[in-house]
Amino acid sequence: MPDRTLGVGLVGYGFMGRAHTFAWQAADRAFDLPLRPTLRAIAGRSDASLAAAARSWGWSSWETDWRRLLERDDIDVIDICAPGGLHAEIATAALAAGKHVLCEKPLADTVAEAQLMSAAAADAARHGVRAMVGFNYRRVPALAAAADWVAKGVIGDVRHIRALYLQDWIVDPEFPLVWRLQKDKAGSGALGDLGAHLVDLAQHLSGQRIVGVSALTETFVPSRPIAESGVGLSGTSGSERGEVTVDDAAVFLARLDGGAIATFEATRFATGHKNALQIELNGSLGSIAFDFESMNELLYYSAADDPSTAGFRRVLTTDESHPYISAWWPPGHGIGYEHTFVHQARDFIEAIAQSRDPRPTFADGLQVQQVLQAVEDSAANESAWTRTESIGAYA
Amino acid sequence: MTRRAVVVGAGRPPALGVQGFEGFSIGYWHGAVYQATPDVELCAVVDISNENASAFADHFGSVAVYSDLEEMLAAERPDIVSICTWPGLHRDMTVAALGAGVGIVLCEKPMGVSLADVDDMLAAAERSGGRVFINHQRRFEQPYDGLRRLIEDGALGEILRLEGWVGKGWDLMSWGTHWVDMLRYYTGDAAPEWLLAAAPASGNVRYGHLVEDQMLLQLRFQNGPLALIHCGSHLDGFGITVTGSKAVVTIDDAGVNVYAHSDAEADRLRAVLSVDATGTDTLGQAIADIIRATDAGEPSRIDGTNGHVATEIIMAAYLSARTARRIEFPLTDREVDLRPTVG
Numbered sequence: 118m119p120d121r122t123l124g125v126g127l128v129g130y131g132f133m134g135r136a137h138t139f140a141w142q143a144a145d146r147a148f149d150l151p152l153r154p155t156l157r158a159i160a161g162r163s164d165a166s167l168a169a170a171a172r173s174w175g176w177s178s179w180e181t182d183w184r185r186l187l188e189r190d191d192i193d194v195i196d197i198c199a200p201g202g203l204h205a206e207i208a209t210a211a212l213a214a215g216k217h218v219l220c221e222k223p224l225a226d227t228v229a230e231a232q233l234m235s236a237a238a239a240d241a242a243r244h245g246v247r248a249m250v251g252f253n254y255r256r257v258p259a260l261a262a263a264a265d266w267v268a269k270g271v272i273g274d275v276r277h278i279r280a281l282y283l284q285d286w287i288v289d290p291e292f293p294l295v296w297r298l299q300k301d302k303a304g305s306g307a308l309g310d311l312g313a314h315l316v317d318l319a320q321h322l323s324g325q326r327i328v329g330v331s332a333l334t335e336t337f338v339p340s341r342p343i344a345e346s347g348v349g350l351s352g353t354s355g356s357e358r359g360e361v362t363v364d365d366a367a368v369f370l371a372r373l374d375g376g377a378i379a380t381f382e383a384t385r386f387a388t389g390h391k392n393a394l395q396i397e398l399n400g401s402l403g404s405i406a407f408d409f410e411s412m413n414e415l416l417y418y419s420a421a422d423d424p425s426t427a428g429f430r431r432v433l434t435t436d437e438s439h440p441y442i443s444a445w446w447p448p449g450h451g452i453g454y455e456h457t458f459v460h461q462a463r464d465f466i467e468a469i470a471q472s473r474d475p476r477p478t479f480a481d482g483l484q485v486q487q488v489l490q491a492v493e494d495s496a497a498n499e500s501a502w503t504r505t506e507s508i509g510a511y512a
Numbered sequence: 513m514t515r516r517a518v519v520v521g522a523g524r525p526p527a528l529g530v531q532g533f534e535g536f537s538i539g540y541w542h543g544a545v546y547q548a549t550p551d552v553e554l555c556a557v558v559d560i561s562n563e564n565a566s567a568f569a570d571h572f573g574s575v576a577v578y579s580d581l582e583e584m585l586a587a588e589r590p591d592i593v594s595i596c597t598w599p600g601l602h603r604d605m606t607v608a609a610l611g612a613g614v615g616i617v618l619c620e621k622p623m624g625v626s627l628a629d630v631d632d633m634l635a636a637a638e639r640s641g642g643r644v645f646i647n648h649q650r651r652f653e654q655p656y657d658g659l660r661r662l663i664e665d666g667a668l669g670e671i672l673r674l675e676g677w678v679g680k681g682w683d684l685m686s687w688g689t690h691w692v693d694m695l696r697y698y699t700g701d702a703a704p705e706w707l708l709a710a711a712p713a714s715g716n717v718r719y720g721h722l723v724e725d726q727m728l729l730q731l732r733f734q735n736g737p738l739a740l741i742h743c744g745s746h747l748d749g750f751g752i753t754v755t756g757s758k759a760v761v762t763i764d765d766a767g768v769n770v771y772a773h774s775d776a777e778a779d780r781l782r783a784v785l786s787v788d789a790t791g792t793d794t795l796g797q798a799i800a801d802i803i804r805a806t807d808a809g810e811p812s813r814i815d816g817t818n819g820h821v822a823t824e825i826i827m828a829a830y831l832s833a834r835t836a837r838r839i840e841f842p843l844t845d846r847e848v849d850l851r852p853t854v855g
Contacts, residue, residue, distance in 0.1 A: 182672065184672055184673070205728065206730070206738075206740055209708060209730050210730070210738055213706075213708075213730075213732065213738075213838075227726070227728075227746065228710075228712055229710040229711065229712055229726045229727070229728040229742075229744070230710070230728055231710075232710030232712070232728075232833075232836065233708055233709065233710040233728050233729075233730065235836065236708055236710065236832070236836040236837060236838065237708055237730075237838065239836065239837070240708070240837060240838040507714075508712075509710075509712040510712065510713070510714075511711060511712065511713050511724075511833050511834050
């Protein structure tokens with residue numbers, strides 16, 4: 118039993134707030150943690166639903182101003198699940214107040230915001246205060262295993278990365294204008310929401326960094342009914358319409374510093390696909406493929422196999438030898454989406470207890486933001502080749 | 513006693529500029545105020561462009577024209593000098609004017625392009641016994657000054673957050689300095705404690721000094737709230753928001769927005785902030801105040817010492833952006849100089 122608690126304050130209580138709440142609760146039950154996460158308070162705007170969420174999810178209190186969380190001595194961690202436009206201010210204030218920060222992705226809406234956060238995190242780390250950005254898919258056991266394999270050279274030199282993130286929740290032009298479709302709140306659309314995961318995963322799995330991109334973005338439905346209410350990926354419409362100010366889809370090519378080339382597709386218009394995060398890496402010695410809709414398995418091909426029996430083999434990544442699985446169920450029983458957040462919470466807590474920076478760091482989040490900005494710049498400039506190194510540089 | 517005033521830096525006539533943006537000279541505003549102020553006489557203008565100086569003289573009538581500052585100072589022995597030139601020239605011109613015995617120097621914002629520059633300006637005033645003021649004239653403007661009074665009276669409760677933004681491609685030096693100064697005004701001129709800034713920059717130059725493409729800075733005032741300032745082309749318009757425990761007030765180019773715990777209280781705050789400022793001249797009030805302060809030997813809201821703190825904050829912002837580090841005040845580093853390096 119851990120003898121120390123880690124007080125958590127959560128900002129935002131939508132889709133991600135709910136996933137994170139589950140994670141803080143389950144992490145302590147599934148893993149033997151050095152610090153026990155304790156659900157102290159959630160913060161949101163003044164609203165009866167905040168109190169209701171606090172009660173039904175098991176938070177002991179709530180605040181209608183996130184700044185109050187920073188003043189509380191019983192809170193050690195600020196978990197940011199608010200829209201992207203609020204990340205920078207909350208995170209930098211929290212770090213300055215000596216609170217560890219777990220921040221949802223994308224790290225921020227702009228490169229400048231991400232730079233501010235990265236600088237604040239570096240400063241805080243010197244005082245033992247930690248910051249991490251929530252690219253939760255790194256913590257899918259199959260993808261964590263894939264990263265290990267690539268790092269050990271199992272598929273040799275990575276040449277191709279093919280990354281897709283396909284959703285279809287706004288194909289209907291009458292779907293309301295929720296915050297994720299407004300640039301001032303979300304920064305970008307499919308690019309920042311979905312593409313950010315792809316960029317992080319492609320780089321994390323390959324161990325290579327994107328150095329340049331050529332991109333197209335598209336907004337298929339330019340106006341939508343103003344939302345009357347909305348949480349997560351759903352909402353109800355009013356009668357007035359408003360302008361969609363973000364991309365519906367982003368498609369781009371990239372070159373990486375280790376010699377690989379990559380293609381990316383992030384869209385909310387892939388009719389029929391609900392949450393198909395698919396990524397395939399082709400290397401000199403083999404290939405690995407993953408599809409989130411079958412998240413407990415990897416496809417693996419080895420070029421060393423006897424050609425007469427060679428082929429993609431389905432590896433069920435539910436063995437206790439696979440990352441994170443020993444905390445869960447016997448082989449073959451499988452885990453789900455929510456477990457990625459549990460694993461993230463566990464890794465974050467371990468890093469805090471061991472006084473080291475959890476990955477991905479805010480600096481990692483900043484680098485992803487620079488790639489996303491390069492994609493936007495390229496798309497705005499007739500898909501011109503755009504190098505990432507100059508994005509956000511201080512001249 | 514009639515004071516003799518001179519405008520240094522005529523610039524292009526307003527008709528040639530873009531109204532409300534840039535390309536016109538602020539010197540015309542100074543000239544108009546001096547002509548309208550009792551016991552002040554606008555006696556001369558200085559500009560390196562004879563064409564611009566002559567146009568200024570034609571506009572105001574019976575104003576002597578000079579192309580050289582030293583020559584003007586020796587010949588006119590003015591009492592008041594407005595420095596309306598590019599920021600990189602402010603130090604030398606202010607020091608020269610004070611050295612020639614000018615009692616009041618009103619220098620345009622931003623005060624200077626380095627902390628060493630503005631150190632020199634204050635030191636020159638100290639030596640000469642003259643006064644230097646920096647034209648953050650918005651401290652006299654409504655409804656901004658009304659908001660300052662509401663904050664002081666406690667009408668907003670505890671101040672939790674200050675925010676200022678300016679879009680349309682403006683930078684921290686050229687426009688953002690108003691918010692640096694205003695947010696400080698709203699804290700009762702508190703000293704800054706620390707600052708963190710990010711400023712992607714591609715090496716652009718405006719008014720002869722380096723500027724960023726986009727600025728985001730977070731500033732902690734001593735015993736005060738966190739402040740946020742952002743500038744850049746990704747934003748539209750300009751404004752400030754003050755968040756207090758009892759009310760939130762936003763003043764922007766669209767007007768005044770008030771949120772309070774009750775409609776009656778919101779209406780009361782709105783009434784205070786809806787003072788009709790038509791016909792009142794902000795710079796006129798600023799100039800009247802610096803004359804009053806000089807005669808009385810009292811402080812002014814726009815004293816050079818406040819301009820110095822604003823410059824310290826601005827230079828700290830660029831230092832923070834360059835080094836990706838939090839900067840603690842007082843700023844001891846005097847290395848940041850926004851003059852573009854030659855070659």
